[in-house]
Amino acid sequence: MRIATWNVNSVGARLPRLLDWLQTREPDVVALQETKTNEAGFPTAEVEALGYSVMHVGDGRWNGVAVLSRVGLEAVSRQLPGMTEPRYAVADCGGLRTVSVYVPNGRSVDDPHYAYKLDWFDALRHTLDDQDPAQPLVIMGDFNVARNDADVWDIRSFAGSTHVTPPERAALESLIDWGLVDVTARPGKNDRPFTYWDYRAGMFHKDLGMRIDYVLASPSVTVQDAYVDREARKGTGPSDHAPIVVDLTLPS
DNA sequence: ATGTCCGTAACCTACGGA
Numbered sequence A: 001m002r003i004a005t006w007n008v009n010s011v012g013a014r015l016p017r018l019l020d021w022l023q024t025r026e027p028d029v030v031a032l033q034e035t036k037t038n039e040a041g042f043p044t045a046e047v048e049a050l051g052y053s054v055m056h057v058g059d060g061r062w063n064g065v066a067v068l069s070r071v072g073l074e075a076v077s078r079q080l081p082g083m084t085e086p087r088y089a090v091a092d093c094g095g096l097r098t099v100s101v102y103v104p105n106g107r108s109v110d111d112p113h114y115a116y117k118l119d120w121f122d123a124l125r126h127t128l129d130d131q132d133p134a135q136p137l138v139i140m141g142d143f144n145v146a147r148n149d150a151d152v153w154d155i156r157s158f159a160g161s162t163h164v165t166p167p168e169r170a171a172l173e174s175l176i177d178w179g180l181v182d183v184t185a186r187p188g189k190n191d192r193p194f195t196y197w198d199y200r201a202g203m204f205h206k207d208l209g210m211r212i213d214y215v216l217a218s219p220s221v222t223v224q225d226a227y228v229d230r231e232a233r234k235g236t237g238p239s240d241h242a243p244i245v246v247d248l249t250l251p252s
Numbered sequence B: 001a002t003g004t005c006c007g008t009a010a011c012c013t014a015c016g017g018a
Helices: A015-025 A044-048 A112-130 A166-177
Strands: A002-007 A029-033 A053-057 A065-069 A074-077 A088-093 A096-102 A137-142 A213-217 A222-228 A244-249
Touching (some): A002 A015, A002 A213, A015 A044, A044 A053, A053 A088, A065 A088, A065 A096, A166 A213, A213 A244
Parallel strands (some): A029 A096, A096 A137
Antiparallel strands (some): A053 A065, A074 A088, A222 A244
8 A cells, every 4th residue: 555645735736736646656545734725625526536535624724634545535533632723634544544634833932823733732642542553543744843853954943943842842752652653764865854845045955854744653554665755846836845655564 | 044835815915824
């Protein structure tokens, strides 16, 4: 099974590239984030025409997540308990419980949105309280946290910034500590498996990026291969995030 | 290293958010 996660930064603006990418990469299950549209605005017909079932939640503004699957899709949850924003969608896809998450950005450490981000993480962690560790599960998406100093281009540039603070990292770590594996992408042309580069200042071309998107997999998922699809960040009209593509096998 | 891009609301440009 091939799975992928991608923050598309508007599924409307990204539609031609998304459809091309689905056809060339042929993932079985896809988690999308930051669709920036509502139910009516999601390009369901275009995606279904490529053989995918679609689950999407969004209110049309700065959030929205989806799960696409061509190996069956049964919706499990559309809302993270206690949180109203559409940043969480869960579906069972061909034996794999698939969670698409778009963790709040946090904005700045003195902003209420930062506390909201930590609360959101806490709520996400609590969903694992009832989770069977033996069930094949992936939680993937934009976590808006760089797990280690090496996951940003220069940690000195992040003094006082969100995405690298100990509380944020502890929140991400608590998910992993439950028993999930941080699926590591193989090195590409560059050693650092960044998934996000700011649009500004030629950051992508200088490879000044951040690893803030993750695939977290439960132990019964066997990973065959994983890579950051940098090609999707190149050319005309890319998202500011690149997808992570993972080939895996599930227990029979 | 705040230099771009996105959607919105309202217009032919400014703004919030990332």
